[in-house]
Amino acid sequence: MAKKKMSKKKFRIVWNSVLSLLLVIVLGANVALYYFSDVITSYFSTIDLESAEAVKAREASEVVVEQIADEGIVLLQNNENALPLSENTKVNVFGWSFTNPIYGGTGSGASDASKAVTPKAGLEAAGLEINEELYNAYVDTGIKRPIVGMDGQDWTIPEPKPSEFYTDELMQQAKDFSDVAIIFLARSGGEGADLPRSMDGPDTFDPEGGPFGPTGQKFGNEDDLDASKHYLELSNREQGMIDAVTENFDNVILVVNSANTFELGWVEEYDQIKSILNVAGPGQNGFNALGRVLSGEVNPSGKTVDLYTKDLLDPPAMANFGDFDYVIENEDGTYSQAVDSSNVLLKYVDYTEGIYVGYRFYETAAALGAINYDEKVQFPFGYGLSYTSFEQEVVEDSLNWTDTEVTVDVNVTNTGSVEGKEVVQLYFSAPYTGKIEKSSIDLVAFEKTDIIKPGDSETVTLTFKVEDMASYDANKEYSDTGSYVLEAGEYKLMLMSNSHDKIADIGSKELSEVVYDEGRSTDKQVAVNQFDDEVTGEGSISTYLSRANGFENLTEINKNETYTVTTADGATKEVKGKVVDSEFVNLINSIRYDVPADTHDAAPTTGADNGKQLEDYVGVDINDESWNELLDQLTVDDLVSLSTLGGYRTVEIKSVGKPATLDYDGPAAINNMNMAANGQSGTAFPSEIMIASTWNLELAEAMGEHIGAEAKAYGVTGWYAPAMNVHRTAFAGRNFEYYSEDGLLSGKMAAAVTKGFQSHGGYVYIKHFALNDQEQNRTLGVLTWSNEQAIREVYLKPFEIAVKEGGAKAVMSSFNSIGNKWAGADDGLLKEVLRNEWGFAGHVITDFYMNGGGLNAYPYMNVELAVRNGNDLMLTGAAPMGVPEVNTSSNDTLWALRDSAQNILYTVANSDAIEGGLSTDTPQWVVITIIVDVLLVLGIATAFFFVFRNSKRRDEEVDNLQSA
Known part of the structure; x- marks a missing residue:
């Protein structure tokens, strides 16, 4: 009996279903590949690190890294001239961190230090002999460098237990080896978290963590857990080490490897500690400089960029730094945390100290007799020692003080026996009338000499504008709008060796009142109050620190109370904060989420055929009306893509001939997540604190030039750097990638780096604009309250200088809010x-x-509020995740996207990308995908053909069987 054949109908159904399913799978896979094309392209993309141009650029960069470290190491103390050490000195180095130091920071400012010169190698290269037995004892402990990442922080301070490690045998071996001891301490910091002010808390740290790495926090070894101590002072284990070393050695050198100022008042209790060096993150080969400084091959010339208090919790800003909640009082008298309509917690931080940040508070308070300076301050701002001595004298009759500009010449003579460099610092003092807050002293100009040989001299010229001494009248004492003002009175100029120690009075002058109601010489538009709506009203600060009556209101600036709140899961906890009502929450909701109604009756022209190309607009002023012809060619899709697909690049726009560009992170190297994933990184430069510590603008410009040269070699156009937020406190996690507590020093450094980088045709993104001066709650859009005077004089000044003097071509806005408005939509x-x-x-x-x-x-x-208010590009991550949908039916939004497109196109047109930009037409993986698609489709089509043919043959066989 013949086997029954499957019917034609059933045969077709089964195989058509299988092949159709395969076709759906192929189509679905292609849709997924389209949406994730950016991720896949990034993953498979590499830069050529081994090209001749790249290798040459990195070799040149390494030279500059060492030059920066040579001048960026700060000698804080050198009693009995303990340094430099004699040639071929044997040294004992105590401290586990000497085996695993801090080269920079973590997060987007991190760089690859896998090929970095270690401190041991740096000292040995300078001819110092390390106690290998002691060094290996630390290595043999098996201690690992704790993780301080963006998503999790292990704040454990890695040191062995003193009672078990510093045995009599170990210490005797060390004494037999050498009578010189170096103590090496290190502290880390990074993006995502501020440094702990209490080293005791629940251990929630998971080193594996989630998809983005470690999570939670850990606060230390069990015997180091101490609620009374913070991260920037000696841990209990370190204290034990210090005691063990000073009991056995009388010649001790302390090296502090930290970008954050470290609390050093305890050193005064140890006469054995002769010298102190601060080494912020030195980058790839900067530890070579530490060896040269210790051995005397290099004479240190670095200066502090922050004032060192003996108690880092003492500065006024510390009263309002950290985690603060707005709370709602419920009808039953209980409290809950205030949240906005998207369930975002409403967090805030109050800059109640106003302009009195860092040295501006301590120098003013000391001048008023409100504090004992020596009891409060260990090292002033701008302080640093040398192995030689210098004499600074104002050149006679060189002071030229006109109505608009001041210049003065200073002669610097090396009166010692070792060649070296010196920093010349000029400060001014403005009259205080009680109407506008004033620091007693402000840095106004500085220069660094070249190397001066013993007995030789160099004359430097310091120049600044008279208007640079103006203060901002936020309270409208002199105008109805707010303005910069030179109040009438005596202005004094002082030549200083640092913010506290005067060398000479240069001169003084009685100035008449000047209200800059027509603008300063560098302004394109008159400066008036721009933040009244953001920083006044409910939720804002009622009392700012004032120098009136010797800072008598200092105790009033901390108005944060403690409340017990009920959380969403029903638990209770204590928070510091303020009570607000529902009207305040509604105001925040409105500002954050309500998009205003359209004001334009018609949409802009799109998709026109005007025959224009972006290359036609190289050098064309951004306000030139001819830009409209180019912008009219952009389609709606072009406008949306150009603005919303901005993660580490700008996209190609074929309609106007715009090439794609690559934007990579910083600020210490050409680096980003994609490069890290592929094991690639540019040269790791020193942290921004170290470059600022050089006080050398030529070196800062050289750093920018060499990073720019590397970027060009790698095909990178945009650089997410330099960063220039202010060191409001010592505990900000990201201080390592910001320059200083002083806006002028920060701005001058940033401008120099900017000019250097952009000289190669790229563009920088100066960041984070603005008031992003702590990490805690930043991604919640923390409401950052200040007054317009402090905002302009302290926090915006670095950005202003980077734009006006550095010519910065791009800006990165910040996560936080300024008052009640997100900075990215202000x-x-x-x-x-x-x-x-x-x-x-x-x-x-x-x-x-x-x-x-x-x-x-x-x-x-x-996104709509961003583009309407001046934010052009969204730094989106992995497409399609994070890419916003834009309401293209809104005329106002389309016009705003058009403005954003012009700003982006203008930047690219005036970069080297216009000559040799990237093309995103056919990445290799796309070509492979197309070939695979073609083969699969052909295979499925062939299968359909054979199914049809076989089913027809099967019909004939079935008919024959039925006939039989």
Whole structure:
């Protein structure tokens, strides 16, 4: 009996279903590949680190790294001239961190230190002999460097237990080896978390963590857990080490490897500690400089960029730094944390200290007799010792003080026996009338000499504008709008060796009142109050620190109370904060999420065929009307893509001939997540604190030039750097990638780095604009309250100098809010101050954007409010996650996208990308995918053909069987 054949119908159904399913799978895979194309392209993309141009650029960079470290190491103490050490000195180095130091920071400012010169190698290269037995004893402990990452922080201070490690045998061996002891201490910091002010807390640290790495926090070894201690002072184990070393050695040198100022008042209790060196993150080969400084081959010339208090918790800003909640009082008398309509906790931070940050408070308070300076301060701002001595004298009759400018010549003579460099610092003192807050002293100009041989001299010229001494009248004492003002009275100029120690009075002058109601010489638009709506009203600060009556209101500036709140899961906890009502929450909701109604009756022209190309607009002024012809060619899709697909690049726009560009992170190297994933990184330069500690603008410009040369060799155009937020306190986790507590020093450094980098045709993104001076709660859009005087004089000044003097072509806005408005959608900040006042021409990008495409991590980052208020580009991550949807039916939004497109196109047109930009037409993986697709489709089509043919043959066989 013949086997029954499957019917034609059933045969077709089965095989058509199978092949159709395969076709759906192929189509679905292609859709997924399309959406994730950016991720895949990034993953498979590499830069050529081994090209001749790249190798040459990195070799040149390594020379500059060492030059920066040579001048960026700060000699804080050198009793009995203990340094430099004699040639071929044998040394014992105590401290586990000597085996695993801090080269920089973590997060987006991190760099690859896998090929870095170790401190041991650096000292040995300088001819110092290390006690290998002691060194290996630390290595043999098996201690690992704790992780301080963006998503988790292990704050354990890695040192062996003193009672078990510092045995009589070990210490005797060390004494037999050498009578010189070096103590090496290190502290880390990084993006995502501020440094702990109490080293005791629950151990929630998971080194494996989630998909993005470690999570939680850990606070130390069990015997180091101490609620009374913070991260920037000696741990219990370190204290034990210090005691063991000083009991056995009388010639001790302390090396502090930290970008954050370290609490050093305890050193005064140990006469055995002769010398102190601060070495901020020195980058790839900067530890070679430590050896040269210790041995005397290099004479240290670094100066502090922050004032060192003996108690780091003492500065006024510390009263309002950290985690603060707005709370709602419920009808039953209980409290709950205030949240906005997207369930984002409403967190805040009050800059109640006003302008009195760092040395501005301590020098003023000392001048008023409000504090005993020597009891409070260990090292002033701008302080640093040398192995030689210098004499600074104002050149007779060189002071030229006109109505607009001041210049003075200073002769610097090396009166010692060793060649070296010196920093010349000029400060001014303005009259205090009680109407506008004034520091008793402000840095106004500085220069660094070249190397001066013993007995030789060099004359430097210091120059500044008279208007640089003006203060900002935020309270409208002299105008109805707010303005910069030179109040009438005596202005004094002083030549200082640091912020506290005067060398000479240069001169003084009685000035008449000047209200800059027509603008300063560098302003494109008159400066008036731009932040009144943001920083006044409910939720804002009622009392700012004032120097009136010797800072008598110092105790009043901390108005944060403690409340017991009920959380969403029903638990209770204590928080510091303030009570607000529902009206305040509604105001925040409105500002964050309400998009205003359209004001334009028609949409802009799109998709025109005007025959224009971006290369036609090289050098064309951004306000030239001819830009409209180019912009008219952009389609709606072009406008949306150009603005929303901004993660580490700008996209190619074929309609106007715009090439794609690569934007990589910093600020210590050409580096980003993609490079890290591929094991690639540019040269690791020293941290921004170390470059600022050089006080050498030529070196800062050289750093920018060499990073720019590397970027060019790698095909990178944009650089997410330099960063220039202010060291408001010592505990900000990201201080390592910011320059200083002083806006002038920060701005001058940033401007020099900017000029250097952009000289190679790229563009920088100066960041984080603005008031992003702590990490805690930043991604919640923390409401940052200050007054316009402090905002302008302290926190915006570095950015202003980087734009006006450095010519910065791009800006990165910050996560936080200025008052009640997200900085990335603050038109006063991004349009009025940045563009209209300072004359910035270029584009603004957000910080990391994750609000769209299935992600809602930062819902307050509203794309429509961003582009309407001057933020042009969204730093989106892995597409399609984080890429926002744009309401293209809104005429106002389309016009705003058009403005954003012009700003981006203008930046790219005036970069080297216009000559040899990247093309995103056919990445290799796309070519492979197309070939595979073609083969699969052909295979499926062939299968369909054979199914059809076989089913027809099967019909014939079935008919024959039925006939039989």
